[in-house]
Amino acid sequence: MTHSSKLHIRKPAVAGQFYPGDRSTLINMLDEFFASVEKSHIKIDDHISGLIAPHAGYVYSGIQAAKAYQNLKNKTYQCVCIISPSHREYFSAISVYSGAGYSTPLGTCPVDEHARELALECKGVTSGLEGHRAEHALEVQLPFIQYFLGNVSILPIVMGDQGKASIEEAGACVRKLYKAYGKDILFIASSDLSHFHNSRIAQKMDTDFISLLEKAETNNMYEKLATNDLEACGGGPIIAILQGLDIESKNIKVLGYTHSGYVSHDHDSVVGYTSALILKNPKE
Numbered sequence: 024m025t026h027s028s029k030l031h032i033r034k035p036a037v038a039g040q041f042y043p044g045d046r047s048t049l050i051n052m053l054d055e056f057f058a059s060v061e062k063s064h065i066k067i068d069d070h071i072s073g074l075i076a077p078h079a080g081y082v083y084s085g086i087q088a089a090k091a092y093q094n095l096k097n098k099t100y101q102c103v104c105i106i107s108p109s110h111r112e113y114f115s116a117i118s119v120y121s122g123a124g125y126s127t128p129l130g131t132c133p134v135d136e137h138a139r140e141l142a143l144e145c146k147g148v149t150s151g152l153e154g155h156r157a158e159h160a161l162e163v164q165l166p167f168i169q170y171f172l173g174n175v176s177i178l179p180i181v182m183g184d185q186g187k188a189s190i191e192e193a194g195a196c197v198r199k200l201y202k203a204y205g206k207d208i209l210f211i212a213s214s215d216l217s218h219f220h221n222s223r224i225a226q227k228m229d230t231d232f233i234s235l236l237e238k239a240e241t242n243n244m245y246e247k248l249a250t251n252d253l254e255a256c257g258g259g260p261i262i263a264i265l266q267g268l269d270i271e272s273k274n275i276k277v278l279g280y281t282h283s284g285y286v287s288h289d290h291d292s293v294v295g296y297t298s299a300l301i302l303k304n305p306k307e
Contacts, residue, residue, distance in 0.1 A: 125179055
């Protein structure tokens with residue numbers, strides 16, 4: 024990692040496309056999302072160690088994401104680790120951003136240096152710009168995070184490969200980070216579900232995926248994703264976090280399901296979305 028790359032702030036790549044590029048417009052949109060899901064707030068007794076949230080344009084998946092993020096109100100974390108798939112470039116590694124921070128219209132979240140150092144001790148993890156240049160799946164999570172946690176320190180991770188070995192390496196990294204930070208770190212898996220099927224097929228596939236998620240059946244989930252029986256572009260990040268935190272079914276709270284057809288009214292080709300809480304008592 025060069026000194027210059029350490030100083031680099033990653034500017035928003037999809038502001039004005041996936042979400043408003045203007046600060047006040049963005050805050051107003053988030054205000055509306057959280058107001059609309061406020062009534063469905065679930066009382067959570069256990070500590071929230073992770074979230075699963077979609078990453079489409081906010082008009083499509085923002086409310087579903089808000090169902091998870093609303094639970095961060097009045098919470099504090101020292102570091103938020105976001106694990107994202109790579110849509111725009113393939114590389115055979117797990118890439119931790121090498122720069123100083125990620126910016127959005129709401130400010131700049133600095134990269135947690137200690138968390139990055141710990142991650143780079145893990146097999147398969149590298150530091151660089153791969154997967155971070157134009158990727159939307161990680162960036163779109165940040166305004167939701169900033170809304171409740173401010174410009175908290177982050178560890179931005181993009182998985183260029185989601186094969187079994189890579190998922191195991193990412194899981195080991197999650198385990199190492201959790202051991203170091205405990206309740207002070209929040210893990211976020213960025214993922215949509217099925218892509219571009221008609222709504223009937225999509226809902227069947229996505230219901231099956233959610234069923235495995237609720238049971239924490241990560242091995243079965245991986246096999247069905249590998250054979251394309253199920254689809255989740257961030258399946259690797261989801262499995263890595265569940266396995267890295269040793270999550271059981273009792274620790275997962277799925278917060279509903281929707282798809283793009285409800286907004287676009289095009290039910291011939293939809294993208295599915297869910298969100299969930301991952302609960303873990305730090306003493307376990």
